[in-house]
Amino acid sequence: MRLLASIIFAVLTAFVAPVLAQDVPSVTITGSSGSVTFDRNQLEAMGLVSIKTSTPWNDGVVNFEGVPMALLLEKAKAQGATATVIALNDYSVDIPTSDFTKFGTILAVKRNGAYMPIDDQGPFFVMYPFDSNPILQGQPYHGRAVWQVKAISVK
Numbered sequence: 001m002r003l004l005a006s007i008i009f010a011v012l013t014a015f016v017a018p019v020l021a022q023d024v025p026s027v028t029i030t031g032s033s034g035s036v037t038f039d040r041n042q043l044e045a046m047g048l049v050s051i052k053t054s055t056p057w058n059d060g061v062v063n064f065e066g067v068p069m070a071l072l073l074e075k076a077k078a079q080g081a082t083a084t085v086i087a088l089n090d091y092s093v094d095i096p097t098s099d100f101t102k103f104g105t106i107l108a109v110k111r112n113g114a115y116m117p118i119d120d121q122g123p124f125f126v127m128y129p130f131d132s133n134p135i136l137q138g139q140p141y142h143g144r145a146v147w148q149v150k151a152i153s154v155k
Contacts (some may be wrong), residue, residue, distance in 0.1 A: 027107070027124030031078025031154040035046055038076075040123065043067050043109055046075060053131040056142055057121065058111075060102065064127045066108035069100035078154035086127055088118065088148040095126070097154065103128055107149065112141045121147035 026039040026053065028039045040097075048065045055062060083100075086092045099105050105138070108125040116122025125147040 066106035
């Protein structure tokens, strides 16, 4: 019996504990006042808003929930005219910060009520309300919708 308990403990330690200990995804915002990192729980505590829109990458209308980008930069005390958004694969794009208030751009943490996994556009996705304005339905706005966001640098 003691041997069986030892084996079960070893299996749990080797396979289950690492899964339970996984870090909550986070994003780092850098500005003139320094850097701050927010994990997903902290982002959600800021208050999520919803954007229902179609995208070139998803089927049908999708409900994205996230933090307004303008609020996120305010909480990070990051001010500037341009936000460079960097993805996990080091893809980056410069976005005028004026887009964030003008269009209500969000940093999405959920898609259709579920967290987005890294292998499917997560954990964070800069999302525009594409269906709300014909100007958003093409470039450069589609190129500014960055998924797998890991960092944002504001200048």
